[in-house]
Amino acid sequence: MLVINNLHAKIDNKPILTGLDLVVPTGEIHAIMGPNGAGKSTLSYVLSGRAGYEVTAGTATLDGQDLLALPPNERAALGLFLAFQYPVELPGVGNANFLRTALNAQLRARGEAELDALQFLKRARAEMKRLAMPDDMLKRNVNVGFSGGEKKRNEVLQMALLKPRLAILDETDSGLDIDALRIVADGVNAQRGPDFSALVITHYQRVLEYIVPDRVHVLASGRIIRSGGPELAFELERDGYAQVIANAA
Amino acid sequence: MSETDLMQAASASFLARFEGLKSRLPGDPAVREAARERVQANGLPNRGLEAWKYTSLRPLAEISFAEPLSDASEIDPAHVPGFMALLPDFDLPRLVFLDGRFRADLSVLPELASVANFAVAPRLGPTREGPLDALNTMLAEDGAVINLDPGVDAGTLLLVNLAQDTAGRPVAFHPRHRIRLAAGARLELVEIALGEGVYLHNPVFEIELGDQARLTHLRVQNESARAFHLASIHAQLGSGSVYDSFTLALGSRLSRVEMDVRLAGSGAAAHLNAAQMLGGEQHGDFTTCVRHQAKSCASRQTVKNVLAGHSRGVFQGRIEVARGADKTDGYQMNQALLLSPDAEIDSKPELEIFADDVKCSHGATVGALDDDQIFYLESRGIDEKTARSILVRAFIAEALDHLTLAPDSEAVIRAYLDARIEAGFERIAA
Secondary structure: OEEEEEEEEEEOOEEEEEEEEEEEOOOOEEEEEOOOOOOHHHHHHHHHOOOOEEEEEEEEEEOOEEOOOOOHHHHHHHOEEEEOOOOOOEEEEEHHHHHHHHHHHHHHHOOOOOOOHHHHHHHHHHHHHHOOOOHHHOOOEEOOOOOHHHHHHHHHHHHHHHOOOEEEEEOOOOOOOHHHHHHHHHHHHHHOOOOOEEEEEEOOOOHHHHOOOOEEEEEEOOEEEEEEOOHHHHHHHHHOHHHHHHHHO | OOHHHHHHHHHHHHHHHHHHHHHHOOOOHHHHHHHHHHHHHHOOOOOOOHHHOOOOOHHHHOOOOEOOOOOHHHOOHHHHHHHHHOOOOOOOOEEEEEOOEEOHHHOEOOOOOEEEEOOOOOOOOOOOOOHHHHHHHHHOOOOEEEEEOOOOEEEEEEEEEEEEOEOOEOEEEOOEEEEEEOOOOEEEEEEEEEEEOOEEEOOEEEEEEOOOOEEEEEEEEEOOOOOEEEEEEEEEEOOOOEEEEEEEEOOOOEEEEEEEEEEOOOOOEEEEEEEEEEOOOOEEEEEEEEEEOOOOOEEEEEEEEEEOOOOEEEEEEEEEEOOOOOOOEEEEEEEEEEOOOOOEEEEEEEEEEOOOOOEEEEEEEEEOOOHHHHHHHHOOOOOHHHHHHHHHHHHHHHHHHOOOOOHHHHHHHHHHHHHHHHHHHHHHHO
């Protein structure tokens, strides 16, 4: 379970998160929607531990463990996964090697047995088949020369292999056509279960037709200003952020 | 003392050594004498010379080197087992030298190559232009002489240079290696230099490739952190031959590798790739001269520098295209990854083109590790240090990927290189 309490964060001395409260129970998928500049990406980076963000107040825990005190890799080992809005290219780093190194680092951190090359390949190929990814994507360098859709699918592949307890999808829908969106959504839905939760950060309601959330939260000026069921996404789509924010004020 | 005076004084000690040694040195005394005259006239190179403006031999000049003990058996073998344990885990033929002297007891001779040691078959080639060559020609005592008959594929051969100072006294040695591949012959030479303490390792290679011959020359310079490594490699390539080299510079307080490659027959190809991983106060210089003298030859140079601490990397790359060397294809790229604000890279490309219809390009880049890439790896559960190591290795991989290795030894050699590069990063990042 993710519990965020009164979270304040700054970047370059500019306050971005201004007292954010949020609870995502294990097994649920929540959506965070908000206009540009509301703090959506900042929230995902503060939770995953990117440098450059200063947390000035508040707490964030995953299954009772303090996230904010840990380096990013230890947060990942606890089961936190960030699907990047702009997945990073790593020239010279093979995708298979990268994925196995990451998976084994997490297994090691949790005291579980690591996978050898063969065991890993078997598992990776099975997940790739589900995501309709060609085999050669394992041989290529991480995200290098991938189309926008391939990059997002590679994020979902990583999620499927790392099996996080909480996945944060940071505008994973941006730049995807309908077919790719469907594949990505299927990948997320395949993880659904009592041990998996997700925070779907998005601008648009469209992705939520494919990944139906248990709850929808509206983020504006660094705080959650309204929460509701899936129908809240449709209200935002119909009335626009400005209207919903004005009504909440 | 001015640098010029200092270099003169330093050469005096080498000249004095020559006087003491010369009656025992093998080979043509006239060749030795000519080299002595050049050393005496020019001293050690100083930074007033254009080719030496980025590399000062001052730290070398400040050390007085003892002569290696005349009897190789007197050298304390204490470090040898440790050195041997650092070699690739592979049952390969190998020629092992200790402080510049051939050690039959540590060597395993190859079946298909004819190997002689220099002390037995001394044949000094014509003296060359470089001041380091003159020093070597004057003082060379030993070296590997490798000859391959036409069409022979001799597989993989290790050339190992182990070094240690003698009871704390710095030593200098000047091996002279000759490698001749007749037409169509093939060899994969894996050269490894390891050592302890203060010493000067000043090897000269004379390489001659017949038509369609192929030499893979992998050099792993992993000398002692207090050593000096000054190597000169001269290669002459016949028609359609390939000289595929990769130099990994890890050790030495000061190292300089000069590669002088003459593409003498049409359709020859030379790859002079390198990676330097330097930290602390290390200085590493990779200097090349590729002479395109025949039609349709190709040269490729990808040089990667990973520089930490106060280290300094130098790349000087010269491409000369002679009149009539049409369809020349020359490529040169020097890239540096600076891991510290105090590290420095100096890059000097020189193109001299006298032919028409030539494709020649060069480029240089300097950068730091990318924070976004580090965070991406960390966010997947990889700790920061490992993330940096992965990115550094990926940076070097591009230069290494061009290296062609024999299928039966490739996995072991690549694993050995990966391990050395990983250890190299651990060392400079510490």
